[in-house]
Amino acid sequence: MMSPALLSAALLLLLLLPGGPVAGFGQARITVLVTNSVTNSPNHTYGTYVYYRGILLGGLRRLQDSDSNFTFTYKEDPNYGPFLQSVNGLAGSNEERTYWELLVNTTNNEIIRPDVGIGCYIPNDNDQIILNYKGY
Ligand code: B12
Numbered sequence: 001m002m003s004p005a006l007l008s009a010a011l012l013l014l015l016l017l018p019g020g021p022v023a024g025f026g027q028a029r030i031t032v033l034v035t036n037s038v039t040n041s042p043n044h045t046y047g048t049y050v051y052y053r054g055i056l057l058g059g060l061r062r063l064q065d066s067d068s069n070f071t072f073t074y075k076e077d078p079n080y081g082p083f084l085q086s087v088n089g090l091a092g093s094n095e096e097r098t099y100w101e102l103l104v105n106t107t108n109n110e111i112i113r114p115d116v117g118i119g120c121y122i123p124n125d126n127d128q129i130i131l132n133y134k135g136y
Helices: 004-016 056-066
Strands: 027-036 044-051 072-077 081-087 098-105 128-135
Touching: 027 056, 044 056, 056 072, 081 098, 081 128
Parallel strands: 027 128
Antiparallel strands: 027 044, 072 081, 098 128
């Protein structure tokens, strides 16, 4: 039989392995779904994680660093912090009245529209973050 110490070590390894069955200690795994409700172009899904109580912006940065198919830019608003400006090369535009909307499909399968942006939203484990290009 496996000793308790060996068992704990094996469990820890399982938890910390990238892509393992569960996120590492203090991490929340998220998926990022990029959709376009203006042109209805194909959706794209990516996976990443945030640290315990870490902000979405941290997860998006991590995703951009680890997956060359995902890029984003933001601009700093003096009052509300980071405003998501472009995703995968497509930018919101004042002239065309388009922007990237932030939605979250929670584990309860409920789609919410957070009342804060990417710099303040704190994802929960298994959140599906939806970045939706949209008109206003
Ligand atoms: C109009 C508006 C928008 C428009 C702005 C486009 C435009 N050119 O008008 C659009 C539809 C793009 C928008 C989007 C969002 N918004 Co908005 N928006 C407003 C609103 C109603 C008025 C802002 C305004 O025109 N002020 C007057 C002008 C003269 O001042 P301004 O400083 O130049 O305004 C700019 C900023 O407010 C900025 N802006 C607007 N929303 C947001 C949100 C964030 C997070 C940031 C960083 C900047 C920002 O865009 C304005 C125009 O450039 C305010 C609520 C209010 N009554 O103030 C909410 C408000 C600012 N928005 C809010 C939110 C949460 C969002 C979204 C995150 C919603 C979502 N879940 O998708 C997204 C932003 C996503 C992203 N891409 O990062 C919150 C911010 C709260 C917070 N502490 O973060 C507010 C306060 C409403 C609320 N729910 O309470 N928004």
